[in-house]
Amino acid sequence: MQQLTIWCFIGVLFLIYGLLITGAGIYYLWHPLINYGRMEYHASIIWGIVLFIAGIIFLLIDQQARRLP
Amino acid sequence: MHISHLHLIDWIIIAVYFIAIIVIGFYTAGRAKTSTDYFLAGRRNSTWIAGIAFLSANMGTLELLGMAGQSYQHGMLTAHFYLIGAIPAMLFLGIFMLPMYYSKKIHSVPAYLYLRFGEATRALNAMAFAIMTLLMAGINMYAMALVLHIFVGWNLYASIYISSITIAIYIGLGGLASAIFSEVLQFFLIWFGLILAMILGVIHIGGWHEVIARVPESYLHLWANTGASADNPLFINWLGLAMGLGFVLGFGYWTTDFLVVQRAMSAKNLKSSQMTPILAAFFKMALPLIVIVPGLLAIALLQKHVIPVPQRSDDALLLILNRYYPPGLLGLGVTALLAGFMAGQAGNVSAFNTVFTFDIYRAHLKKQASDKHYVMVGRIVTIIGILLSIVTAYWAMSMPSIMDYMQALFAIVNAPLLATILLGMFCKRINGFGAFWGLLGGMVISTILFLGLKFNVMPVQIVAFTPLASPMAANFWRAVWAWLITFIVTILLSLLTAKPAVGPIKELVYRLTILPNYRHDVWFRRPGFWASMALFIFIVLNIVFW
Numbered sequence: 001m002q003q004l005t006i007w008c009f010i011g012v013l014f015l016i017y018g019l020l021i022t023g024a025g026i027y028y029l030w031h032p033l034i035n036y037g038r039m040e041y042h043a044s045i046i047w048g049i050v051l052f053i054a055g056i057i058f059l060l061i062d063q064q065a066r067r068l069p
Numbered sequence: 070m071h072i073s074h075l076h077l078i079d080w081i082i083i084a085v086y087f088i089a090i091i092v093i094g095f096y097t098a099g100r101a102k103t104s105t106d107y108f109l110a111g112r113r114n115s116t117w118i119a120g121i122a123f124l125s126a127n128m129g130t131l132e133l134l135g136m137a138g139q140s141y142q143h144g145m146l147t148a149h150f151y152l153i154g155a156i157p158a159m160l161f162l163g164i165f166m167l168p169m170y171y172s173k174k175i176h177s178v179p180a181y182l183y184l185r186f187g188e189a190t191r192a193l194n195a196m197a198f199a200i201m202t203l204l205m206a207g208i209n210m211y212a213m214a215l216v217l218h219i220f221v222g223w224n225l226y227a228s229i230y231i232s233s234i235t236i237a238i239y240i241g242l243g244g245l246a247s248a249i250f251s252e253v254l255q256f257f258l259i260w261f262g263l264i265l266a267m268i269l270g271v272i273h274i275g276g277w278h279e280v281i282a283r284v285p286e287s288y289l290h291l292w293a294n295t296g297a298s299a300d301n302p303l304f305i306n307w308l309g310l311a312m313g314l315g316f317v318l319g320f321g322y323w324t325t326d327f328l329v330v331q332r333a334m335s336a337k338n339l340k341s342s343q344m345t346p347i348l349a350a351f352f353k354m355a356l357p358l359i360v361i362v363p364g365l366l367a368i369a370l371l372q373k374h375v376i377p378v379p380q381r382s383d384d385a386l387l388l389i390l391n392r393y394y395p396p397g398l399l400g401l402g403v404t405a406l407l408a409g410f411m412a413g414q415a416g417n418v419s420a421f422n423t424v425f426t427f428d429i430y431r432a433h434l435k436k437q438a439s440d441k442h443y444v445m446v447g448r449i450v451t452i453i454g455i456l457l458s459i460v461t462a463y464w465a466m467s468m469p470s471i472m473d474y475m476q477a478l479f480a481i482v483n484a485p486l487l488a489t490i491l492l493g494m495f496c497k498r499i500n501g502f503g504a505f506w507g508l509l510g511g512m513v514i515s516t517i518l519f520l521g522l523k524f525n526v527m528p529v530q531i532v533a534f535t536p537l538a539s540p541m542a543a544n545f546w547r548a549v550w551a552w553l554i555t556f557i558v559t560i561l562l563s564l565l566t567a568k569p570a571v572g573p574i575k576e577l578v579y580r581l582t583i584l585p586n587y588r589h590d591v592w593f594r595r596p597g598f599w600a601s602m603a604l605f606i607f608i609v610l611n612i613v614f615w
Contacts, residue, residue, distance in 0.1 A: 004096065006118060006250045010257055013089050017082060017401060024078045024397025036395040039269065044398050047265050054261065065115075 005065045011058030018052025072220050072384070073391040079400030086258075086404045087235060090251050090411065094239025097246040107244035107444045108176055108423045110335040118253055119341065120348030123332040125252035127322075128259065129413030130406045131212050133360055138382035140364025143302045144288025145614060147364065148357045152291070153315040155353050156607045158323035159346040160600045166324055167333055168584055169494050171342045172576040175334075178327040178490075179428040185493045185577045187501035188432065193508060194489075195428035197482045198327060199421055203454060204478065206417040207461020213410035214462070220387050221403060229462055232411060233455050240418050241451045244444075245335060248412070248419040252332075255405075255412035256352075262405025263359045263386070269393040270366045274373060283369035291614045298535045298542070305542035309533065313545025317552040321483035325490050328420040339585055343596040350603040354610060363389055417458070422450045477519040477544070484548035485511025488555035492563075497578045499559060500569045507559025515551035522547070 025044030032041065075083075101107040114122070140147040175181055179198065183191035214228035239247045271277055287294055287301070294300045295307040305313075323329060323346070336342035367385035370376045376388040390402045426447045431438070489508045492499045521527035522543055530536045533546040575581045587595040 003100070006093075006253045009089060009093055009096075009250065010254055013085065013254070014257075014261070016085055020078060020082055020085075021397045021401060025395070028395055028397070033395065039273070040393060040395045040398075043265060043269055043393075044395055047261075047398065051261060054257075 003066070005062050007058045007062035007065060011055045011062055014051045014055030014058060016055075018048045018050075018055055020048070021051060022048025024048075072387055073399060075221050075399065075403070076396035078397045079403065082397070082400030083404050083407065086408065089254070090235065090239050090247075093250045093254075094242040094247050097239075097243030097250060100246060101242070101244045101444065104176075104426075104440050104443045104447070106246070107447050108419075108426065109331070110244070110246040110249050112174075112335055113337050114249065114335045114341070116336065116341045116344040116348055118249060119332050119336040119345040121256045121352070122249040122252040122335075123329055123345050124349040124352050125256045125412055126329050126332055126416040128256065128356070128409065129209065130216065130409030131209060131413070133259070133263075133406075133409060134216065134383045134386055136360045137363040137367075137386040138379075138384070140361045141367050141379070141385040142364075142382045144284065144365065145291055145361060146294075146301060146303055148291060148361050148614070149310055149314055151353055151356050151360070152607060152610060153311065154319040155323060156350050156603060157315065158320040159350040159353065160603055161320065162324045162330070162333070163343045163346040163350075163596055164600050165579065166490075166494060167343045167346075168339065168582055169577055169579065170330060170334060171336075171339050172582060176427045177424050178325060178330055179424055181577070182489070182493070182504075183428070183432070185501075185574060186489075186499075186504040189505045190489070190501060190508060191428055191432065193505065193512075194482075194486060195424050195432075197512065198424055199429065201478050201482050202328070202417050202421040202424070203457050204461055206414055206421070206454070206458035208465050209410065209413050209417065210458055211462040211465040213407075213414075216383075216387075216406065217403075219384070220391075220406075225466070229459060232407075232414065233459055236411060236414050236418060237452055237455045240415055240422075241448050244447060244451075245331065245419045245423070248415040249332065249335065251408070251415050252412045255408040258401075258405045258408040260359065262401045262408075263390070265398065266386075266389050266393045266402065267359065267362045267366060270370060270375075270389055271362075273375065273393070274366075274369055280366055280369040283372045284365050288365065288368070289614070291611060293615055298537055303542060304535065304537045304539045305533075305545060309542055309545050309549075313542075313549050317484050317487060317548040318480070318545060320491075321487035321548065321552070322479070325486045326483055327424060328416050331420055331423065340587070340596065343585075344599065347596055347599045347603060350600075351606070354603075354606060414458075418451055418454050421454045422447045425450045425454070477515075477523075477547075480544055480548040480551060481512055481515040481519065484515060484551040485555035488552045488559060492556065492559050493577070495579050496560075497571070497574060497581060498568060499563045500566055502566045503559045503561070503563030506562050507555045507557075510558045511551045511555030514554045515547055518547045518550060 022045050025041050025048055029041040105111055136147055170181060173184060179191045179195040182194050210229055214225040217223040217228050218225050271280060274280055292307060295310060298304045298306045333342050333345040336345050363386045367389060371378060376392050379385050379388055394402050426443055430446055431443060485508050488511060489504050493504060518532055522529060522532060529538050529543050533543045592598050
C-alpha cells in the first residue's frame with residue numbers, strides 16, 4: 001500500500017469540521033444566541049458545506065498523489 | 070475581561086485539531102529512519118508541499134495579528150512586507166541561489182558556510198542562529214499564551230504546557246516531516262478559518278467600496294506617500310523601504326534564514342526545490358487578503374460602531390472574528406490561530422534541532438557516529454529545545470521589554486549573514502578569513518547601533534537620516550548599515566589575504582556551478598517562466614496600489 005499523504009489528513013479533518021460547523025449552524029439557527037444574527041448562522045451552515053466539499057477535494061488529491069510513482 | 074467565549078462545539082473543534090497533529094506525529098515517526106528522513110523529511114517533498122511549508126514557516130499567528138494591527142494603524146504601507154519585502158528575494162532564491170544550496174546535499178545554511186568558508190564562519194552563524202531560534206520560540210510561545218488569554222480567557226501556563234507537550238510529541242517523533250505536515254495543515258486552516266470573517270464584514274458594511282470610503286485616502290497607497298519620511302505614518306522614505314525592507318531585511322530573511330530555506334532543501338529534486346519559493350511567492354502576494362483587509366475593515370467597522378475600539382492595535386483581527394463568528398466557526402477561528410502558533414513553533418524547533426545536531430554537535434562534539442545516533446540526538450535536542458523555550462517564555466513573561474530586543478535580533482543575525490552569503494555565492498575571490506571577520510564585524514556593529522538607539526546614546530538621525538524615524542524605520546536602516554559593514558570588511562580582508570583554492574569551492578559559487586538547464590522542458594514547466602509570472606503580478610500590484 002502506498003503511504004498516505006498530507007492531503008489525506010487535511011481531507012479527513014475538513015470533512016469532520018464541515019459536519020461539525022454545519023451542524024452547529026443548524027442548531028444555533030433554531031436556538032439563537034443574543035450576540036449574532038441570522039446572517040452568521042447561515043454563513044456557518046454554508047461554510048460548513050464549503051469545508052466538507054474542500055475535504056472531499058483534498059481526499060481526491062490524496063488518491064491522485066498516491067498513484068504517482 | 071477576555072474578548073470572546075467558547076462553547077462546547079468550539080472545544081470539540083480545537084480538540085480534533087490536537088488529535089490530528091498527534092496522529093500526524095505518530096504516522097511520520099514511522100517514516101523517519103535516517104538523518105535525511107528526520108532532518109530533511111527524506112528530501113521527497115513535492116513542490117506544492119515544500120512551497121506551502123516554505124510560506125507557512127513565516128505565517129505564524131503573531132505575524133498575522135501583528136500585521137493586521139499594523140494595517141489598522143498604517144494602512145496599505147504594511148503590504149510592503151508581502152510585496153517588496155518578500156517577492157524579489159523569494160524569486161532570487163529560487164532562480165539563483167538554490168542551485169548552490171541544493172547541489173552538495175547539505176543539511177543546513179551553516180553547512181554551506183562550512184564548505185565555502187570553513188569552520189569558524191559556520192560556528193559563528195550556527196551559534197547565533199541556535200540562540201536566535203530558541204529565543205524566538207520562547208517569545209512566540211509566551212505571545213501565543215497571551216493572545217489566547219486575552220481572546221478566550223485561557224490560563225497562560227496551561228497554554229504554554231499543552232502546546233509544548235504536543236509539539237514535543239509530534240516533532241520529537243517525526244522531525245521535519247511532522248513540521249512540514251503541520252505547516253501545510255496550518256496553511257489551509259488559516260485561509261479557511263479567517264477569510265470568512267472578512268467576507269462577512271465586507272458584506273455587512275455594504276461592499277468593498279463602503280470600506281474604502283471610510284478609510285483615510287493616505288492609507289490606500291503603497292508608494293505615493295513615501296517621497297519624504299514625514300509624509301507617511303511609518304516615517305520612512307522610498308529609499309529606506311527599498312534598501313532596508315526590500316533588500317537587506319527581505320533578502321536576509323528569505324534567502325539565508327535556515328528556517329525557511331530548510332523547506333526548499335526538503336524538495337525531491339533541484340527543480341522542485343527551485344520552484345518552492347517561486348510557488349510560495351504567488352501565495353505570499355495573496356496573503357494581504359487576510360492580513361491587510363482586516364486592518365482596513367476594522368477602521369470602517371469601528372466608524373459604524375460594529376466593533377469596539379481595539380485596546381491594542383493587534384486586537385483588530387480578533388474583534389472581527391468575535392463579531393462575525395458564532396459557536397462552531399469561532400472554534401475554527403481559534404484553531405486557525407492555534408495552528409499558526411503551533412506550526413511556527415514546529416518550524417523553530419525543527420530548524421534548531423537540525424543546526425544543533427549537525428553544525429554544533431557533529432562538528433564539535435562527536436564527529437564520527439552512526440546515522441541512528443544523530444537521529445537520536447535530534448530527538449533529544451528537540452525536547453531540550455522545547456524545555457529551553459519554556460524558560461525563555463517565562464523570561465519574556467517577567468520582562469515585557471524583551472519583545473523589543475527580539476525585533477533587533479533579526480537585524481543582528483540575518484542582515485550581516487546576507488552579505489556573507491551573497492559574496493560567497495557570487496564572488497569566488499572571497500575567502501574564509503574575510504568572511505568570518507566581516508560577519509562578526511556586521512553583527513557587532515548592528516548590536517552597537519541597536520543598544521546606542523535603545524539607550525539614547527546616539528541620535529536616531531545618525532542611523533536613519535531623520536530625527537522623525539519610527540522604531541521600524543530605524544530597524545530598516547540599522548540592517549542596511551550592518552549589511553554594508555559586513556560587505557565592505559569581507560571584501561577588504563579577502564583582497565588583503567590569499568585567494569581561496571578553486572577545487573573545494575566548486576558548485577558553491579555561481580560561476581563555478583553547472584546550472585540546471587530546463588530548455589528541454591515545455592515552457593510552463595520551467596522555473597524561469599513561473600518566476601517571470603510572479604514578477605509580473607508583483608509589478609502590477611505595485612502599480613495598481615501605487
